[in-house]
Amino acid sequence: MKILLATGAMLLGAGLAQAQEITIVREVDSNNYDPHKTTSRAASEVLFMIGDTLVSLAPDMLTVEPGLAESWEVSEDGTLYTFKLREDVQFCDGKPMTAEDVVYSVERWIDPDTSSPVAWRAGDVESVTATDDYTVEYKLSAPFSELLYQLTQSFGTIVDQANVEALGDDFGVTGFNGTGPFCWVEWTPRDKMIIERHDAYTWGAPFHDNQGPASMERITWQIVPEENTRTVAVLTGQSEISQYVPYIALEQLKGAPNVEVVQSDLAFWTYFMGFKIDKETVSDPAVRRAINLAVNQEAMAEDLFFGVVQPAYSYVSQEALDWDASLDDTLLKFDPEEANRILDEAGWARGDDGVRAKDGVRLAPTAYVFAGSGWAKLSEAVQAYLREIGVDMQIQAFDATVAWGKLATQEFDMFGMSYPYVSSGDALNLYFRSENMPTPNRMNWNDARTDELLLAGATAITDETRADSYAQVLKIVHDAALWLPLYHEPMVIAQSTELETVTPHNIYGAGLYKGLDLKFAE
Amino acid sequence: MMTQVANRLLVSIPVLFGVLLLGFFLLILVPGDPAIVLAGPMATPEIVDAIRADMGLDRPVLIQFASYLGRVLQGDLGRSLISNKTVVSELAAAIGPTAELMLACLIWSIPLGIAMGTLAAVHRGRLIDRIIMAISVAGVSLPIFFICLILIQLVGVHWQLLPFIGRGGPLWTLEGLRHVALPALSLGAIFIGPVARMTRSSVLEVLKLDHVRTARAKGLSERRVILRHGLRNALIPVVTLVGLQAGYLLGGAVVTESIFSYPGLGRLAVGAILSSDFPLAQGAILILALAFILINMIVDILYALLDPRVQA
Numbered sequence A: 001m002k003i004l005l006a007t008g009a010m011l012l013g014a015g016l017a018q019a020q021e022i023t024i025v026r027e028v029d030s031n032n033y034d035p036h037k038t039t040s041r042a043a044s045e046v047l048f049m050i051g052d053t054l055v056s057l058a059p060d061m062l063t064v065e066p067g068l069a070e071s072w073e074v075s076e077d078g079t080l081y082t083f084k085l086r087e088d089v090q091f092c093d094g095k096p097m098t099a100e101d102v103v104y105s106v107e108r109w110i111d112p113d114t115s116s117p118v119a120w121r122a123g124d125v126e127s128v129t130a131t132d133d134y135t136v137e138y139k140l141s142a143p144f145s146e147l148l149y150q151l152t153q154s155f156g157t158i159v160d161q162a163n164v165e166a167l168g169d170d171f172g173v174t175g176f177n178g179t180g181p182f183c184w185v186e187w188t189p190r191d192k193m194i195i196e197r198h199d200a201y202t203w204g205a206p207f208h209d210n211q212g213p214a215s216m217e218r219i220t221w222q223i224v225p226e227e228n229t230r231t232v233a234v235l236t237g238q239s240e241i242s243q244y245v246p247y248i249a250l251e252q253l254k255g256a257p258n259v260e261v262v263q264s265d266l267a268f269w270t271y272f273m274g275f276k277i278d279k280e281t282v283s284d285p286a287v288r289r290a291i292n293l294a295v296n297q298e299a300m301a302e303d304l305f306f307g308v309v310q311p312a313y314s315y316v317s318q319e320a321l322d323w324d325a326s327l328d329d330t331l332l333k334f335d336p337e338e339a340n341r342i343l344d345e346a347g348w349a350r351g352d353d354g355v356r357a358k359d360g361v362r363l364a365p366t367a368y369v370f371a372g373s374g375w376a377k378l379s380e381a382v383q384a385y386l387r388e389i390g391v392d393m394q395i396q397a398f399d400a401t402v403a404w405g406k407l408a409t410q411e412f413d414m415f416g417m418s419y420p421y422v423s424s425g426d427a428l429n430l431y432f433r434s435e436n437m438p439t440p441n442r443m444n445w446n447d448a449r450t451d452e453l454l455l456a457g458a459t460a461i462t463d464e465t466r467a468d469s470y471a472q473v474l475k476i477v478h479d480a481a482l483w484l485p486l487y488h489e490p491m492v493i494a495q496s497t498e499l500e501t502v503t504p505h506n507i508y509g510a511g512l513y514k515g516l517d518l519k520f521a522e
Numbered sequence B: 001m002m003t004q005v006a007n008r009l010l011v012s013i014p015v016l017f018g019v020l021l022l023g024f025f026l027l028i029l030v031p032g033d034p035a036i037v038l039a040g041p042m043a044t045p046e047i048v049d050a051i052r053a054d055m056g057l058d059r060p061v062l063i064q065f066a067s068y069l070g071r072v073l074q075g076d077l078g079r080s081l082i083s084n085k086t087v088v089s090e091l092a093a094a095i096g097p098t099a100e101l102m103l104a105c106l107i108w109s110i111p112l113g114i115a116m117g118t119l120a121a122v123h124r125g126r127l128i129d130r131i132i133m134a135i136s137v138a139g140v141s142l143p144i145f146f147i148c149l150i151l152i153q154l155v156g157v158h159w160q161l162l163p164f165i166g167r168g169g170p171l172w173t174l175e176g177l178r179h180v181a182l183p184a185l186s187l188g189a190i191f192i193g194p195v196a197r198m199t200r201s202s203v204l205e206v207l208k209l210d211h212v213r214t215a216r217a218k219g220l221s222e223r224r225v226i227l228r229h230g231l232r233n234a235l236i237p238v239v240t241l242v243g244l245q246a247g248y249l250l251g252g253a254v255v256t257e258s259i260f261s262y263p264g265l266g267r268l269a270v271g272a273i274l275s276s277d278f279p280l281a282q283g284a285i286l287i288l289a290l291a292f293i294l295i296n297m298i299v300d301i302l303y304a305l306l307d308p309r310v311q312a
Helices: A002-016 A041-050 A099-110 A147-151 A161-170 A227-235 A247-255 A285-294 A297-305 A325-330 A336-345 A373-388 A400-406 A424-431 A448-458 A463-479 B002-029 B034-039 B045-055 B061-073 B087-122 B127-141 B144-158 B174-207 B210-217 B222-259 B265-274 B278-306
Strands: A021-026 A055-057 A064-066 A069-074 A080-085 A125-132 A135-140 A182-188 A192-197 A218-223 A259-264 A269-275 A356-358 A366-370 A394-398 A414-420 A483-488 A491-496
Touching: A021 A227, A041 A182, A041 A192, A041 A218, A055 A147, A064 A069, A080 A099, A099 A125, A099 A135, A099 A161, A227 A247, A227 A491, A227 B144, A247 A259, A247 A491, A269 A373, A285 A336, A285 A373, A285 A483, A297 A373, A297 A483, A325 A463, A366 A373, A366 A400, A373 A394, A373 A414, A373 A483, A394 A400, A414 A424, A424 A448, A424 A463, A448 A463, B002 B061, B002 B278, B034 B045, B061 B278, B087 B127, B087 B174, B087 B222, B087 B265, B087 B278, B127 B174, B144 B174, B144 B222, B174 B222, B210 B222, B222 B265, B222 B278, B265 B278
Parallel strands: A021 A218, A366 A394, A366 A414
Antiparallel strands: A055 A064, A069 A080, A080 A135, A125 A135, A182 A192, A192 A218, A259 A491, A269 A414, A269 A483
């Protein structure tokens, strides 16, 4: 009888113990989970959990810390990186990870046959060699001061050659053998991705409270396209955590006793409108400056985004690596009178309909933006502000599948865009290099001095040279008013109070990063 | 009967060819370049071109169509551009859940609709008739997404009775049933209205006929008169209506599946079209067309069973 009771109690106890499983809801899925063949944030979110990178980025978004490499040295000329790998790392299938795997991963990343859209992030690689089982020499043909930051991204995930070759085209579709804190279980495209704990994992980066193994046994990434459904899923505990809740629901979520909202402003994801500077109207720097002065970003952040986002006056976050604080006071802020004065002075006179014109050209730039509620609100607000200073901005919105193609043309005067970055250099090199015309340098900014400084920054050997070069570029492009910055998107995560409070990360917009801190509160 | 089915099948061949042709060229005409979507915002034009060549999108349209048709005839619908899984396997995975959703929706909404319609007809002009007709008008006029959201808010959030995200498993498991319940209720809600209205007017029509008067004259119970002599004959237009409405149901499933994150055919089709995943979108369109043809065939057969005159 006693035994029976004891068994019963045990069974009951087992039933009551919380399963270490959570569901994370998000809006969209990735096209695949091959680190070299996708640029989607949805892929990065999962790849960080099922894979590892040589080095890791701390939540401050500035400090590079060990990952699969426990230490590294950079040669004086900045072209040779020697990584010393941890010796205790193994893949999900139990195979030890060695220098050969790193060599294979980088070579596949930059191989033209891979046609990786992110190959440039690896730098100008001359060779990658394994000098012994746990040492890798990463040789560049030119210094690349961003290299370590780039290697923290999911694109630098170390893959398993045997796994890649066995799966062929199905790599990252039907399976993935990684070294991360979680292992691939099953992916149903557009529905869910299931991953489970990698029990052998003990090599988390030093900044994690828990270096492994993870506390969660199983994580389901569930796609829920409808934002209201995602919100109520978190409210009712059908999902424990999500960074994809609409701003409008945040007050409601904050008020709910079972939900906690955590926010990090160290988010490097910026929304802006750019000017195509060789177009008739916006080629005039006075027009671009006036437009920058006409828009009230603070009011937009408050009215459109319920004060959750940070109004942006700079092209990269003022918290980002190599942002030059001396520019803080020079940024263009809301001053419609000054905007009107500049336009008057530049000879743009108001016509009968209130719209300015000069030499028979009406000041009515066409802006291409993405269709959807976010850009509709943003562009219409900008349109209203510009109307006040006599600029009649025309909005044309395109569905995302069409927009990228449209944005590669020369048809528009202004364009709406948002982008993630790890540092000022990352952002500047992408958008302002003349060789990146017509996309992503959609402004057609073709300036030899900018190119020279960007190269100097990218190939800088010391932190000071790099920071100084980028500071000069920042000054040039801000002075030229090439963009109208709108807002910096913070990382906002709504989580169940059953979980311990997470530290939001911001790498490539993947708020939960390795998932090592996901833990039920005791 | 068999010849009828065979005829139907033969007629469906040109229909399917038309669907393939239309589906293919519609997607070609829709602006949007899957290569750009795949390459992402940071890609240079060279990379986009390389990806486009990889996917065969740089070939002339007619050649693309010819090779597509050839592959379809061999049962090869290609691979999804996005997930690289075969289209057949993606469709196979999505058909089951949608079939379950349809079944779960029809199994309660048709009997209820017929019952409501009959009740309204029998009590024509009285309060119960008015109430039933008001409900059915509401069912017809409320947009389905609104019904979905109301159900989520009440049943899912307020009372926390049923889950509203995803699919819990096959229909015959408890979790499967719980997960399909809210989508099936939402979808069924738009179905009851037309069924009830059609049943009501059809029953009213039939009750005026001679054979019903004869049945009454024979002294049969009112219950027997209505169920056996009235309803059976009144069901023929209702069956047609159900067949026609099944088309709207597939459309409604697109919305319902999206709101409830239910991994069925509707969501697959929308996702494929939005991501410019041509092969998958074409496959989904083909399957949806097949479903239409199949439903129509079933309706024809049911017709013959219900009304022997049709067979002749």
